[in-house]
Amino acid sequence: MTVESRLQITPPDLDLAVLAEREGLLDVAVGRVDTPVGELIVAATEKGLVRTSWFDEEATMQELSARISPRIFETPTRVDPIRRQLDEYFDGARRQFDVAIDWVLVGQWARKVLAAAARIPYGEVSTYGAVAAEAGSPKAFRAAGTALGQNPVPVVVPCHRVLPAGARTIGQYTGGVHIKEHLLQLEGAI
Amino acid sequence: MVLPPFPSLVEEHRTAVWGYLVALVGRADAPDLYQDTVLSALRAYPKVHDASNLRSWLLSVAHSRVVDRARARARRPEVLGDPPEHSSPVVASERDDELWSVVADLPEKQRHAVVLRFVGDLSYAAVAELTDTSEAAARQNVRAALARLRKELS
Numbered sequence: 001m002t003v004e005s006r007l008q009i010t011p012p013d014l015d016l017a018v019l020a021e022r023e024g025l026l027d028v029a030v031g032r033v034d035t036p037v038g039e040l041i042v043a044a045t046e047k048g049l050v051r052t053s054w055f056d057e058e059a060t061m062q063e064l065s066a067r068i069s070p071r072i073f074e075t076p077t078r079v080d081p082i083r084r085q086l087d088e089y090f091d092g093a094r095r096q097f098d099v100a101i102d103w104v105l106v107g108q109w110a111r112k113v114l115a116a117a118a119r120i121p122y123g124e125v126s127t128y129g130a131v132a133a134e135a136g137s138p139k140a141f142r143a144a145g146t147a148l149g150q151n152p153v154p155v156v157v158p159c160h161r162v163l164p165a166g167a168r169t170i171g172q173y174t175g176g177v178h179i180k181e182h183l184l185q186l187e188g189a190i
Numbered sequence: 191m192v193l194p195p196f197p198s199l200v201e202e203h204r205t206a207v208w209g210y211l212v213a214l215v216g217r218a219d220a221p222d223l224y225q226d227t228v229l230s231a232l233r234a235y236p237k238v239h240d241a242s243n244l245r246s247w248l249l250s251v252a253h254s255r256v257v258d259r260a261r262a263r264a265r266r267p268e269v270l271g272d273p274p275e276h277s278s279p280v281v282a283s284e285r286d287d288e289l290w291s292v293v294a295d296l297p298e299k300q301r302h303a304v305v306l307r308f309v310g311d312l313s314y315a316a317v318a319e320l321t322d323t324s325e326a327a328a329r330q331n332v333r334a335a336l337a338r339l340r341k342e343l344s
Contacts, residue, residue: 008308008311009217010205014200069236
């Protein structure tokens with residue numbers, strides 16, 4: 001071996017997630033769930049589930065790093081319970097999620113709209129107008145649509161159960177309408 | 191400016207930080223200081239004001255850890271014959287003790303330059319900046335160090 005190559009020792013490989021957890025500095029934990037319609041990224045703070053995303057892991061991590069904290073790590077532990085529930089949901093074995101949600105990414109109005117969407121039972125649907133009314137602003141169906149489009153935790157908070165009035169189309173869905181279609185079919189709503 | 195996720199930060203700069211620590215404190219002490227540095231950086235990270243030169247920031251965190259450890263050691267001198275704090279199960283030949291003992295004996299400028307260059311994988315420009323010399327001097331120091339190492343290790 002040349003002297004140069006003997007000098008080229010590499011740094012220790014630290015498990016950053018373990019270190020962060022030990023220090024109580026694991027601000028955001030990230031994991032992935034395989035679903036029939038693609039990979040769902042899930043992220044949780046200490047307060048609860050903060051994000052589910054149909055976009056790729058790197059993009060999601062950058063987003064959450066900027067919006068919540070750059071102390072963000074891919075690690076199973078904190079997100080395993082919600083991952084299991086999502087697996088069960090996509091298998092048709094679960095109709096309701098039992099998880100604390102950290103609403104830090106949404107403002108007050110959006111929270112009201114999303115809480116109204118969360119009250120729509122499995123297998124049923126509602127309209128943007130009805131959800132807007134439930135959130136306290138019956139005329140604001142467009143704003144309700146926008147708030148639903150900004151749902152930080154799709155699937156778990158069922159913005160997919162909200163359709164335009166008249167139901168000629170199933171409406172829009174961040175991540176792709178085919179996903180909304182799959183979820184509604186899974187639930188037996190369409 | 192936006193801070194990158196901490197794991198990306200470490201991924202990008204880990205080699206440079208490691209090289210810097212091996213240059214300053216030697217092969218044996220570097221692993222502990224590396225972990226100290228990463229932990230320190232983790233604690234301070236969200237408070238970083240200037241995201242434009244994160245490598246510089248990390249190296250200054252590393253430097254602080256080196257200084258702190260030197261102070262702690264000065265207050266608590268080690269008794270001769272104490273076993274090393276973190277003895278490794280890896281055998282001496284795998285750790286390449288022979289190489290690192292010759293490196294430790296190099297004059298400081300040569301030692302720093304050759305370690306920053308080959309362990310830290312830093313450019314000559316970066317080596318020059320960190321050792322407060324010219325690029326030409328950095329190259330010369332590396333050349334001289336390699337010549338000495340080759341001679342002592344043949």
